[in-house]
Amino acid sequence: MDVNTSLVIPIGLSLVAVRWLRQLLDLPTRLPRLNRLLDWIWAPGVALLALSVGWDSHLLDEVYQLFIFGVVLYVLLRCQDHRPARTLVLALAPFVAYSLVELLVAAFGKSLLKSYDDVFETSQGFTIIWLVTFVLIARNQKKHLERERLEREKEAEDKRRIEAENSQLERMVAERTATLTQQTQELQHALDELKITQDQLIQSEKMASLGELTAGIAHEIQNPLNFVTNFSDVSAELVQELLEEQQRPDRDPDLEAELLQDLKQNLEKIHHHGQRAASIVRGMLEHSRQSTGERQPTDLNQLADEYLRLAYHGLRAKNKAFNATITTFFDPAVGSIEAVSQDLGRVLLNLFTNAFYAVQKRQEAAGAGFVPTVSVATRRNAQGDIEIRVQDNGTGIPEDVRQKIFQPFFTTKPTGEGTGLGLSLSYDIVTKGHGGTIEVESAAGQGTEFIITLPA
Amino acid sequence: MMKILVVDDEADVRTLFEQRFRREIRSGQFAFSFAYSGEEALDYLHAHASEVVLILSDINMPGMSGLELLRHIREEYPAPPPPQVMMITAYGDQESHDQALRLGANDFLTKPVDFAALKAKLAAMEPHEN
Structure with a gap:
């Protein structure tokens, strides 16, 4: 094969x-x-x-x-x-x-x-x-x-x-963004609530200071009302006397003229004191009203005078034995300035209340011989700015306390007596609200002076 | 004639008293003097010590208060007959009342002054005088 x-x-x-x-x-x-x-x-x-x-x-x-x-x-x-x-x-x-x-x-x-x-x-x-x-x-x-x-x-x-990593990252970013957004919303919510609380606090501080004033206001209204009542009563008497005089056969024209003159004067007094009471009520309403923040021509001297009286009588209402010498110097050149009068009024009231409180405290410690004195002075300085000085010879403010007095909720008063918001709000009103400055000079045991400067 | 010194920081008090007591003043029953502060009242008393029989003083005045004025009066004029002193206050509180009496006030009135009552008190004082 x-x-x-x-x-x-x-x-x-x-x-x-x-x-x-x-x-x-x-x-x-x-x-x-x-x-x-x-x-x-x-x-x-x-x-x-x-x-x-x-x-x-x-x-x-x-x-x-x-x-x-x-x-x-x-x-x-x-x-x-x-x-x-x-x-x-x-x-x-x-x-x-x-x-x-x-x-x-x-x-x-x-x-x-x-x-x-x-x-x-x-x-x-x-x-x-x-x-x-x-x-x-x-x-x-x-x-x-x-x-x-x-x-x-x-x-x-x-x-x-x-x-894959990108999508993972994107998912994480989305998650984080959602968390952040939620946190932002929560913070925003908290902030809103804080703002509301702050407004409420400011309002309640205002009402608290109003409460302190109630007695002072009552006294301030009572005085003019007493005059209104008294002058009305006495005028009725005068009218009666005048009518009787007219009925007499031997009328005394001089007496009638005098009575009429007195009546005229009394009516003017009644009007004057009625206005006085009305202005106090108006001031009280203005004080308690929510500030509009609108600046209006304000007579600073008059404003300071009004609140000085209110503060004085407010303290007196609580401490009947208290008495203080009050001196005022109101520079006519200050005149009227553009200001939010309710707000500035609160600042002044606060300073006066503090001043009276300080002199009262010193008096309690010093006893007789000490003359509590609170003074307020206004002036227009060389630059044309307005200066308001509130001075007292009270207990004074020690250095370490002085640095904190404008902080919110700081108070040296016993619990329940002070909100700790007075000076902090005053500071905001003067600096933010009016573009001014507020300074304090004090010596412990000798007295305190607050100086507000408002731009012309 | 009864000489009365009224001490009050409200100037219109003068007008009010002069009108309220117009008949008594005209008839020579009362003679009123006025002082607008505690210090002014003391000055007046220093000048017219023996003349003034009654002092009507407000308690709440700036500067020297009515109570302080009362203390000064009681210290400076203890000799009999001491001037009568009536304290007047808008605050009708017990504390001021007690303090005034402790310092030697003869009476205590509240604002608004009830002139009818005051007149009655003054009338009651007159026989005292004589």
């Missing part, structure tokens, strides 16, 4: 080549159908092997080898968009061409093969070197592509991770 065993080598070669192609070109995914066909690459070889039994087939192996090359070339061309495939086409082309020529020469012109033996030998060597070189290049390209692909995959992976 004569079997052409030389066919076995190309069959093995074909299997190796297919395997190698699959690996290199990733055939299962790139060309799945062709890939399945390639499983049968050995079939033609085995068929030829079977056919070769019994007849001359010395060129069959080469034919079969060419067939394999053809298949490989075909596969490569199908994959020509893949760079290593193109390189391999280039690598194989000369070798396949040589093999074809050699086969043709071997089949049809053996003499030619002999005479050009060297040329064939050289060509074959060249094509093999060429083949090996380009196969290596293709492998490099494949490796290179693989690396690129891995890099791309890594990049894509990175990108995915970054995107």
Whole structure:
């Protein structure tokens, strides 16, 4: 039996080549159908092997080898968009061409093969070197592509991770923003409530100071009302006397004229004291009213005088035995200035109340011989600014306390007697409300002076 | 004639008293003098000590209070007969009342002054005088 065993080598070669192609070109995914066909690459070889039994087939192996090359070339061309495939086409082309020529020469012109033996030998060597070189290049390209692909995959992976992180971050930012927004709203709410509370505190401080004044106000109203009542009564008497006089046969015209003159005078007095009471009531209402913050022409001297009396009688109402010397100096040049009179009134009231409180405290300690004195002086200084000085010879303010007196809720009075808001509000009214300054000079045990300066 | 010194920081008190007691003044029954502060009253008393029989003083006055004036009067004029002193106040509280009596006030009146009652008190004082 004569079997052409030389066919076995190309069959093995074909299997190796297919395997190698699959690996290199990733055939299962790139060309799945062709890939399945390639499983049968050995079939033609085995068929030829079977056919070769019994007849001359010395060129069959080469034919079969060419067939394999053809298949490989075909596969490569199908994959020509893949760079290593193109390189391999280039690598194989000369070798396949040589093999074809050699086969043709071997089949049809053996003499030619002999005479050009060297040329064939050289060509074959060249094509093999060429083949090996380009196969290596293709492998490099494949490796290179693989690396690129891995890099791309890594990049894509990175990108995915970054995107995931980004969305995670965005979610965290959104959460944080929501938290912050909520906190802001809570703070805003708290701030609003604080503002409302502050307004209520200011109002209650005002009412508290009004409460302190009630007795003073009552006294201040009682005095003019007494006059109104008394002058009305006495006027009735005068009228009665006048009527009686008119009934007499010997009327005294001088007496009648005098009575009429007195009546006229009394009516003026009644009017005057009625106005006095009315003005006090008006002042009280103004004091308790929510300040409009509108500046109006205000007679500072009159304002200071009014509140000085109110403060004095307010304290007297609480401490009947208390008495103080009050001195006033009102500079007529001060005149009327643009001010929020309710607010400035509160400042003055506060300073006077404090002054009387201080002299009263010192009197309690010093006893007889001490003359409690509170004085108020106004003046227009050289720059045209208005100065109001409220001075007392009371207990004075020690240095460490002096630094805190304008702070809200600071008070040296016993609990329940002071809100601690008086001077702090006064400070705001003078500085923020009127663009002025309020200063304090004091010596412990000797007295205190507050100086308010208001711009002209 | 009974000489009366009225002490009050309200100036209109003068007009009021002069009109309320117009008949008594005209008839020469009473003679009124007026002082507008405790200090002024003391000055007046220093000048007219023996003349003044009755002093009507407000308690609540700036400067020297009515009670202080009373103390001065009792210190300076102890000799018999001491002047009668009536205190007047708008605050009809017990404390001032007690203090006034302790300092030697003869009577205590509240504002608004009831002139009919005052006249009755003055009338009651007159036989004392004589």
